[in-house]
Amino acid sequence: MLTIPRTELPADLQILHQNIREFLVQQTPREGKSESAQLSGTTNLKGDQQYLFDKQIDHLVFDWLEKHFEGGEVLSEEDSNLRHFGKNGLYRFVSDPVDGSDNFFRGLPLSSISLAVLASKSELCVDQVQFSMVGSLASSVPILASTNKGAWQGDTRLRVSPVSEVKNAFISCEMNHAFVDSHLGKLLKDARGVRSYGCASQAITLVAQGALDVHIDIRSRLTPESFLAAAHILQEAGGSLFIEGEKKIASSLADRFNLIVASTPELLCEVKQRLFGDITP
Structure with a gap:
C-alpha cells in the first residue's frame, strides 16, 4: 500500500475549510435572485445542475491545493477532468466542494465540504484514504481524521454510539x-x-x-x-x-x-x- 509522508495535512485542511466558509459567508444565493439565476447552465458528473457557487468553490479548492502542496491530482464532482498540479504528485485529492448544494441554496442547515486525501494513483476506495475532512458550512470546526489516529472535531475525539438493535x-x-x-x-x-x-x-x-x-x-x-x-x-x-x-x-x-x-x-x-x-x- 502506498503511504503519504507524515505532514501537518489535517491542520492544513482545517485552514481550507475556514477559507471556504469565509467565501460563502459573502455569498447570499437566495437574496433577490431566483434559483434559475443562480444556476450555471452546466451539469456535474451525476447530471445534476450546478449552482454558480458549486463551480466557484471547486476553483477555490483547486487553487488552494495548488498553492499549499508540491503536487498532486484532483478529482471533483464539479469537474469531469482529472486535474494535475506541480511536478511531484504525491497526493490524490477527491473533493465534493459543496455536498448538499440544494440545502445551501435554500438555507437548509446541512451542507459541507468533503475532501479525501489518498496517495497518488491509489484506488478510489475507503481503505486507501489517508486523511479526510468533512467540514460543515454551518460550523467553524471541521471533522478531521488520519488513518489509525482517530477522528476528531477540535479537541473532541469522535466515537460511535453503542446502539446494537x-x-x-x-x-x-x-x-x-x-x-x-x-x-x-x-x-x-x-x-x-x-x-x-x-x-x-x-x-x-x-x-x-x-x-x-x-x-x-x-x-x-x-x-x-x-x-x-x-x-x-x-x-x-x-x-x-x-x-x-x-x-x-x-x-x-x-x-x-x-x-x-x-x-x-x-x-x-x-x-x-x-x-x-x-x-x-
Missing part, C-alpha cells in the same frame, strides 16, 4: 429519487427515529459522532466523492461500513454505489438482514 436506533435514510419497498418501510417503521438530510457526508459523520446510529443510501446513486472522506471518518470513529456497487472498487467518480453505515457490527448485520436477507457482517 434497530428498535433503539436513530436512522438516517436518503430519500431523494428513492423507491421505498416493504423491507425498507418496515425497517424505518421499527426504528426509534428516522431522519433524512440530503447530504451524505453530514449524515455519515453524524453516525461517527454518535448522534445517529445508522445511515442508509440504497438508491444506487451514491458516487465516491460523496462518501470517501466521511466513511474514512466513520471507520476511525469505530463504526461499521457496507458498500456495494456494480464494481467493487470505483474507477471514476461516475461509478455509483449503495452504502449502509452503522454504529456497531451487530446493528449493521441486522439492517442488512432485514433489507437483503444477508446475515453476514
Whole structure:
C-alpha cells in the first residue's frame, strides 16, 4: 500500500475549510435572485445542475491545493477532468466542494465540504484514504481524521454510539429519487427515529459522532466523492461500513454505489438482514 509522508495535512485542511466558509459567508444565493439565476447552465458528473457557487468553490479548492502542496491530482464532482498540479504528485485529492448544494441554496442547515486525501494513483476506495475532512458550512470546526489516529472535531475525539438493535436506533435514510419497498418501510417503521438530510457526508459523520446510529443510501446513486472522506471518518470513529456497487472498487467518480453505515457490527448485520436477507457482517 502506498503511504503519504507524515505532514501537518489535517491542520492544513482545517485552514481550507475556514477559507471556504469565509467565501460563502459573502455569498447570499437566495437574496433577490431566483434559483434559475443562480444556476450555471452546466451539469456535474451525476447530471445534476450546478449552482454558480458549486463551480466557484471547486476553483477555490483547486487553487488552494495548488498553492499549499508540491503536487498532486484532483478529482471533483464539479469537474469531469482529472486535474494535475506541480511536478511531484504525491497526493490524490477527491473533493465534493459543496455536498448538499440544494440545502445551501435554500438555507437548509446541512451542507459541507468533503475532501479525501489518498496517495497518488491509489484506488478510489475507503481503505486507501489517508486523511479526510468533512467540514460543515454551518460550523467553524471541521471533522478531521488520519488513518489509525482517530477522528476528531477540535479537541473532541469522535466515537460511535453503542446502539446494537434497530428498535433503539436513530436512522438516517436518503430519500431523494428513492423507491421505498416493504423491507425498507418496515425497517424505518421499527426504528426509534428516522431522519433524512440530503447530504451524505453530514449524515455519515453524524453516525461517527454518535448522534445517529445508522445511515442508509440504497438508491444506487451514491458516487465516491460523496462518501470517501466521511466513511474514512466513520471507520476511525469505530463504526461499521457496507458498500456495494456494480464494481467493487470505483474507477471514476461516475461509478455509483449503495452504502449502509452503522454504529456497531451487530446493528449493521441486522439492517442488512432485514433489507437483503444477508446475515453476514
